[in-house]
Every structure is written in structure tokens, then in C-alpha cells.
Amino acid sequence: MRARLKYVAALGVIGLSALAALGGACSPDLPDEPYACGESGTCPDGYTCESTVCVKDGATPAQVRSMRITWINSAEMYWFDAPSGGADLVVNDGFTPGHRGLYEIHVSELGDVDAPAQIFDFAEEFPTSSAVVALDAGHYGVLTMTFPPVTSNDQDVSFYSLDRDTKSDQSGKPPVAKRTMQYLGGSEPAYVSAVRRTGGQVDVAYGDPNQGGRVVFARIVDGTWQDRFTLDLPSGVLPLSADCLLWDVGDGLLLRLGLENPVLYYVPDTATSAADVGAPLPVDGLPLYGFADSVLTLVTSDDGESAEYRLVDYDGNAIGQAIDGASQGGLEPHTGWVHDAGALVAPLSDDGSFSSLDFAYVTGSGIKKVGSYERTGNDELYSSRAFVRDGRAYIAWTSFHDALMDLWVASFPIEGFE
């Protein structure tokens, strides 16, 4: 926590003094959530700082603004079963100066939202891209790509095993493995991806922008990093835009590669070289989740105000009924989140303001809406991720507020879906 004298520090002191004075003769009528309490955590008597907001003791907010940050990338929000019950949300605050790192937010099975706990301090000048998986009930696997400090020209890719019960910074832990490439500049590393497979191994993919650019595939088995092979970038994917996103499709992986015009590859588990990876799949729109024979894609209108969630086969042919809905210009669902044999996809809404945050369950054969949350506020959305466990839905979303971003978390009972 940084202690700093504000420009209006005198004013703040007066505010406290005045509140103290008013405690005797004056009684201002304050609402349940009167102030932001920020890093200092200071609130009036009778209020407690909960997730950056002073909340009246005994009050339970329906939704919690867990973080106000500069930006959280749409790729870097992850839900997991919490070992103690409920759910754990992990996010990468990659852009807030002095606060860059991974944060875990525990949400109990009753819906209580804990304050964010920094579990990995990136302490970097630039954002660090990351992918998080649950290695087991007690450990996260974290893949990172970091730009170097000014004293180095090495761009590192590292894989860490972090204890889940520590709830504190573990950036001092040595990585399980590290790979290094030359730093070429840019504003932030491309997205990296990791997916835990049946059997426990973790498949990873990341872009190396050197020599024209390539995707590097590797596998972590029993804590050991195994290099697999590399795939040269296709002509439409630029070296610093080689964002990677993997989905487990049973006997292989689907790789979404690229930023502006991503392409989709099927990568069989038996592949040992790029020659074993076929041509990009002819799928229109933005792939949001992959299955053994199908892909969920998002097609947005030219004006960015409407969206169609469409299930297609690997040849691009539609499967079943699509879901139509609203969209917003800055909205990036990015990916569905695994749930049983399918995935939950958020946010959907029939309302352009997204006052109703809906989410859908998609499998290889169809898609349907299964939950909805009426949010308070109408800030424009950036991204969202939904999660369901033991009859309770958990939803996290980021929205723009002034020139900053808010991370919100809500949970509620859900019926008729498990």
C-alpha cells in the first residue's frame, strides 16, 4: 500500500476532522455506500472499506466493485472452483501503474465477495500477459510472457506453480520452466494460452515474434516442460499480434491465433511438427469456443450494435439455432469458459445497454441462455465471464468508467441448470 499526500490532503484531513466534530453535534445522513475508500481503506465510523467502497456495516451489496483499475485484458479473467466452496476469480491487472499483477477474488457459496488478494506481483514496466489454469485443488498453473526491464533485451516465457491457499504474493517463486527470446519492442506481449487436459498435463502456446514470427507449442507433464514444435505464422497474422487461445477438443486442441483477423487451427495431440497441423479452418466470425467437431463463433454487425452467437462445424456450416442479441462497440467476450462438457458464454443481452447480463451454455450441438443478472449501472461493458457451481451462478464483468475500468462481481442462485 502506498501512502501518499494528495493535492487536497488538507481537504481530506478537514473532512475527517469535520466528521469527528459532527459525531457530537452534527449527524449527516450518509447512504449505505457513500464513498470510495481506495487504497487507504479509511471510512467513516460505522462503515467498512469493502473492495474500494465504504459500505455501511451490515449492508450487503448485490454486486461488488472489486477493483477500479486502468485496464484488465478481456483474455485475463478466470473462474475456478474454490477449494473451500464457492468460486475464485483470478484476473490480471496488467495496466495499473504500481499494481500490475495477478489477483484472486474469492466469492463464497453465499455470495460474499472477498477483497482482491495479489497472488503474483508482476512489478513490470509493461503489462505481463498471462494464462491461468487449475493444476489441482491446491495449485494454479500460470504461464506468463514478460517484456524485459531496461537492463535486458530478453523477453521471457515462464510457467509457475502457485499455491492456492497462500493468498499472498508468490512472485519470488522460481518458475517451473522458462524460455527466452529477443525483445522486439511494442506496448504489451501477445496473449499466451494454457489449457489443462484430461490426465493433468497442461498444453501451452505462445507467439515468438522473431524471424518473422511463429507459435511455440509445449506441454507440462508432471511439472516438466516439454517442447513440442513450432508453427510459422500465416501471412495474415503479424508477429507481435500472435495472440494464442487454446481449447481442449478431446483428441487435440483448437488454436485461435491472431488479433485483427484470427485464424483457427486444429492441432492433433499426435502432432510432432507443423506438418501435422492442417490448414486454418474456414470459420467466419470470431471463434469463442471449440469442440470436437464444432466451433462457437461470434458475428457482430458492422455498426457493432448487434451480435449473433452461431455454432458451426469445422467447415463453417451452421449447426442448430443461433442466438441473436445486442452488442456494444467495445465489447470483447473473448472466450467461453469451460463448464462440464460445454462452456458458459457471457455477456449476452437483448438490451443494448446490457442492463441484463445474460449468459448461455453451449455444447458441441447447441446453445441456449441459462442465466441472467440485472446489473446496477449502465457503464459500457468491456468483457465478462460466467461460472456456475452447486446451484449458484457467479459472474464477473469489466466496464468502462471515466477513462478507467471497473471489475464487478455478482453471484446469485440459479435454478434449472447445473
Next chain:
Amino acid sequence: MIQVSHRIAASVLLALGAAIAASSCQVELGDLPALCPDGACPEGYDCIQGVCAVPGTQVPITIARVGNLRGVDLRIVPQSSGAMIAWETYAYSPDLQGFLARRVSPKGEASEPFALDQTFEADSGLLEPYFDVLAIDDEHALLAITAPSVDDDPLPRIAVYAVDLPALGDEALGATSSRVGQEIRVSTIGYGAVSRPRLQRGADSSIELGYVVSRSQAGETSAALGVIALDAAGKVTGALPTCVSGTTPDTCPVVRAGDLPVAVGVFDAFDVGSSTFWTLDDSRPSLLAFDTADDPIELALPALAVPLMADAKGVTYLEPSARGGAQLPSDPVVGAASLGRVALATPTKTEHLFDLPGIRDTPRPVWIPRAGTTSLLVTPGVAIDSPTLTVFAVNTTTGQAKRVATIERFSTLELGAVSAVVVDGKLYVTWLDVGDDQATIRAAVLDEP
């Protein structure tokens, strides 16, 4: 300490003030008790630059409050009388994408804000645009903007706008802007590889726009400097540089070879006789110079060095104090700063000239060369949250650095940027106070030391 925005704090104070008045609560007011948007202050205080203050206090001018602002997006441009402070609002902000400005007069009065341009379209989810602004005269300016794509073509864009500025004193009338020609699409190696543009006026009044082009060809990644020649109306004169147009053979100077990163921007330029020398990147800087045969020579400088002055024989640079901690821009710095020099004849050899007082690299120190006398150096010194900015007069012949002025910030928020110019005997300084939920652009005007 209650941490609230200025606006919320002010409203709370007003409410509390009313309650205090109603109930006879007694509190001690400090030196700067409140904002005074309507000019009203408690008895014994004057409203100075929008803040209730003890009479006579030199309160910084508040130029603008924004949600966040990159340090490179704060500029100050000389005018015939006063200076124009320019900044950017981002597409994801409530103000949407825009390039705004306010003038500051020699008396320290800020004009109404006006938009240099609000028509440029940016993608709110991608890298924020970079810009540079060059005043042609008091009523005309060029605005160069570089940004990622907003369509399916992944190539970034270069756009030049001609801006008709309001006459001095008529800022409330606003400015008008129009894009000159089409946007130029330029090669890139991908996300983030958008060069910061630099507009530079040459000795013959020509105008040049520098841009670092990055490219990936046949398994090779490289960069070249494209210099686009413009006229005073912003129109491209002659052919585009080959690295910008993509034509072959490519005659642009190759830059950033070896271990230097290639996805970088242009940070400064020096008019050196018949040539312009260009500073590339700020963290691992290099200077692209030209010898007497007009052949390019790239001088690699120490990490975080700031080129200060260039001539036909070489460049003098400031090497800030060493970063400590995790080597972050916000980390403490240790030791002295120094002046150094690299000669074109020995481009890989740096020469230590003199030690200077401790100076951090972030915010980037401001250097104002002055003909026939000392240069001015504006910096917070070693502390990123220094409550003051110090102005040194530096003799580059002897290395003497004399403190000649101090600017009180009345803040220990971290500094995000400092910029300054000298115009007609006045030193105009602007800086960025960075808070948790907003950044504030402030300024001060003082007699030229």
C-alpha cells in the same frame, strides 16, 4: 486519509461546511482548504487558480482533469505570446477520442479549452493513438496522429490534420481541423508496433514527419526510419519514403539493427544544418545522424539517456541516475546523473563529460537549450513524488548546474510527465499529477531564469 476525487471532496466539504455552519462545529482550515469553482472561499482566503488559498500563494494552474493520460501525451507548444498545452482523451473515456488544448498567457491565465481535433476515429480496445503537434503560427498548426487500424486491415495509420487555431484570446470560438489527404497505411510487425510520430521544422522552413516503420520479411525483422516531407498546410510534398509506401528498392535508412528493439517511436529531432537527426525510442535510445556525405549513422546511447543537443560532430546526452529496485520507471533512483557525448566519428564510444545532481528518468527531464547562455533543465530531481520541480541552469562547457528556480506543486502525487518551453522571457512548465482514479494536468508560468 480519505481518498476521494477533488469534485467529490469539494461537494463533501461544501455539505460539511453547511452542516458545520448550522451546528456551530469548529474546524481548522489549512492553507488550501477547498476548490472554488464559483470563486467563493471562506473568509481569509482568495480563490487562486480555482483553489481557495492564503492570499499570495503561487497556486499551479489546473489545465485539465482526465481519467488517465500517458506521459507522452502531454505536450507544450510555443505561441508568439504564451504557450499552448495539448493533450489527448482516449476513445474509451467519456470524452471519447480527442486532441485538446488550452493556451496559457504570460500572466498565467489559462484560456478556454478547445479541441485540436475530435474527428479522428480510434479503436477503444487497442493501443491509444500517439500524436505530435507543431505550430505553424498562432493560428495554424499541424497535428500528426498515428494509431492502430480500425478496420480489417491490420496495418496502422498515419494521419495529418491541418488545424485552424482560434486567435489568441478567442479560444472560446474553438479550432477547426481537417485531415490532409488520406490516411497512410504503413507496415508493422503487429500489435503495439505503432511509432510515435515526430513533426520537425527544418532550417529551410520545410516540415518533416518522422516515423519508425517495422517490418517482417523473409524471416527477418527490421526497422527503418521514414521521413515524410510536408508543406505548411500538411500536404505531402514529393513521393512518400519507400519504407512507408512499400515500394522497392527501399532507400530508407535501416535503424535499430542488432539487439535494439524495432517496435519503437520517434521521440525527438534536431535540426543540424542541412540534416535532421532523430532520437528513436526512450528506454533504449539511439540517434540517427547523417555525416557530411549524408550517409546515415546510428548512435546507440546508454539506456534511458536523453539526447539534448546535436551538431554535425555528435550528440550530447543526459544519462539519468540509475534506477533502483525492480528497475521500474517509478522506482527510486540512486547516484548522480551525468552529461555524456557520442561523436559521429566513433559511434559506439560514449564519453562521460560531467556529473549532474541526481535526476530521475521518469518523468523525462526537460532540456531547453538557449543560444549564447546556459541551458535550462526542468526536473523533479530524484523523487517521482517530489513536491517541487526544480529548474537548473546548466553550463555544458563547465558542467556547472545551478538551481535557478523552484516550482511548488502543492502535491506529492506521482509525476507522469513534465514539459516546458521558453517564450519571450517566460518559462512555461506543465506537468501531470497522477492519482489513483484521475490525472491532472497543471502548469506554471515564471520569469525566464
